[in-house]
Amino acid sequence: MIFFRVTNNINIKTTDGSLVKYFRFKAPASLPNETVYISTYDDYCDLNAVFGRIDKSKYFTKILNEDNVRSNKDFPIELGISTKNEFNRDKNQRAEEFINLDAVDLYKQVKYTNKDNIKVAIIGGMSTGIGKTIASCTALRILHQKLSEIFKSVKIDIYINASNNSYFTRDKDIYKTQDYLNDILPLSITTKQLCEYDYFIDNSVDFTKLLDLNYVDAWLYKFGINYKKISPEEKYNSLETKHFNIDSGLKNKISEAKSRGKLLLFHPYSANINKSIPQIIAIDLLKELLLKLEDYTVVTTLQIDLKIKADNLLDLSKDSRTINDFIYIISCMDKVITTNTSAFHICDAFMIPTITFFVEDNFEEISKYYKYNNSIYLKDQSKNLSKFIYENEVLTIYKLEAWRSLKVSKIIKLLEKI
Structure with a gap:
């Protein structure tokens, strides 16, 4: 302080x-x-x-x-x-290593x-x-x-x-x-x-x-x-939503989709680009999910590809305007496929079966208490041909290799096991 x-x-x-x-x-x-x-x-x-x-x-x-x-x-x-x-105060700056990390009671x-x-x-x-x-x-x-x-x-x-x-x-x-x-x-x-x-x-x-x-x-x-x-x-997450004031239009869209079958949220992007599924891979995954998950309506709160149209696709990107909207949408889902972003943590509060893609080496520590989550670790296989300290995208090869290894059939099998 x-x-x-x-x-x-x-x-x-x-x-x-x-x-x-x-x-x-x-x-x-x-x-x-x-x-x-x-x-x-x-x-x-x-x-x-x-x-x-x-x-x-x-x-x-x-x-x-x-x-x-x-x-x-x-x-x-x-x-x-x-x-x-x-x-x-003497140096007019934050002190370094000022915290004694010894445990207290x-x-x-x-x-x-x-x-x-x-x-x-x-x-x-x-x-x-x-x-x-x-x-x-x-x-x-x-x-x-x-x-x-x-x-x-x-x-x-x-x-x-x-x-x-x-x-x-x-x-x-x-x-x-x-x-x-x-x-x-x-x-x-x-x-x-x-x-x-x-x-x-x-x-x-x-x-x-x-x-x-x-x-x-x-x-x-x-x-x-x-x-x-x-x-x-x-050690479970908890979110109280009784006070939410959700737009009736959003509620109706979800209710109508639920009447047709189960709902699956596909959330491929994170605010951190390194955690996000590359767009070209995300588009291919979405197309395959729409094709193979006949019993589900695939829901997204992000614009993935405006050219993709399907009866079993529900785009809520314009309806998810606040954090309360987003939490409400997730709470209505039957299953979720996401990167390591907020959706992963929100799902735990509602005990929603979730597949989460991780690029972090410590993914097991991050997800250790989430009983309804199944993690897929994607090891970074990129190699930088530049010898400079900054990264040059043109000189980076194999950047998409880990993501290209994803198979929708494997994802669906893992979802069914949760």
């Missing part, structure tokens, strides 16, 4: 229209204080970028002494592995709290990207369960990056599917607000990038929970 003040009053509007209000610092920096702010390092950098675009001579931040703020008796207790002093940290009802603030989200966030939230759900075994009431509020986050509304919608969360709020948070909580957890650092573990296990380790003692049966 970063502790700072601002030089002038200003409001920052998030993508959902809500405002984060910043007020010029009022001394002293004691607690509680409405003008001493806390945020993640990434959000702090985003805020400075916003100030720079407005007027960097008038609007800027100043880092405060973290120890002085934390030492106040009203400051809440930190749970899990601490990321204290991640910013080096959550139960010892809360052991002597003489309260029945507690409030916990999570500073920063659970990773970035749709799929990784959903998978990581499984650890947050388990944290809530374990705390609920100790206290009568546990309220968890999560504060997520908002200063220059174009995905703030989408991210907020993802967290709304986690029904154990009390509220989802934008960063930054004032020290006065934080002092209203009994505990806080600093998620300024993404622990999935620090530990060679499954996403769920990495966050459980961060929270001070022995992930080895948590049953794999508890």
Whole structure:
């Protein structure tokens, strides 16, 4: 976390229209204080970028002494592995190797709290990207369960990056599917607000990038929970969809398709091009699926090839406009074929038989708790003829070889086994 003040009053509007209000610092920096702010390092950098675009001579931040703020008796207790002093004020940069990764014990940290009802603030989200966030939230759900075994009431509020986050509304919608969360709020948070909580957890650092573990296990380790003692049966994704407001047109299209038979989602592309099925391969796979899966309507939320027309093809690319739409579509499927993208993680929440294509060597670690998934690993066989450090596509051979080895007959057999 970063502790700072601002030089002038200003409001920052998030993508959902809500405002984060910043007020010029009022001394002293004691607690509680409405003008001493806390945020993640990434959000702090985003805020400075916003100030720079407005007027960097008038609007800027100043880092405060973290120890002085934390030492106040009203400051809440930190749970899990601490990321204290991640910013080096002397060098004016993020400190390197500041985290002690030794395991801590959550139960010892809360052991002597003489309260029945507690409030916990999570500073920063659970990773970035749709799929990784959903998978990581499984650890947050388990944290809530374990705390609920100790206290009568546990309220968890999560504060997520908002200063220059174009995905703030989408991210907020993802967290709304986690029904154990009390509220989802934008960063930054004032020290006065934080002092209203009994505990806080600093998620300024993404622990999935620090530990060679499954996403769920990495966050459980961060929270001070022995992930080895948590049953794999508890490590399932969960998405609450009762609050979704889905367009009736989309519902009708899916309902009509279901009346004709089973539905299979084909999702060949990822935001990461290296995880995506090359377009030429994706088009061929789609054609074969349409031909061989007579009992299914093949559904896609992506434009694969506008020239492909078939009675058993349902293109929902224009209907899948929000994360809620996408989750709803997946929840209606009988089976799914996807690359390692958000669809893979969403399917687990609805126990949908899934075939997932992986290019990552650690695919078994990523998918280890997904009982309804069958993985296909495609080893990269490309060879670069260029001796320069950058990749030249013209000088790369065999780039499609692994994907060309895919056989629809094999995929269908694997689907039938799940």
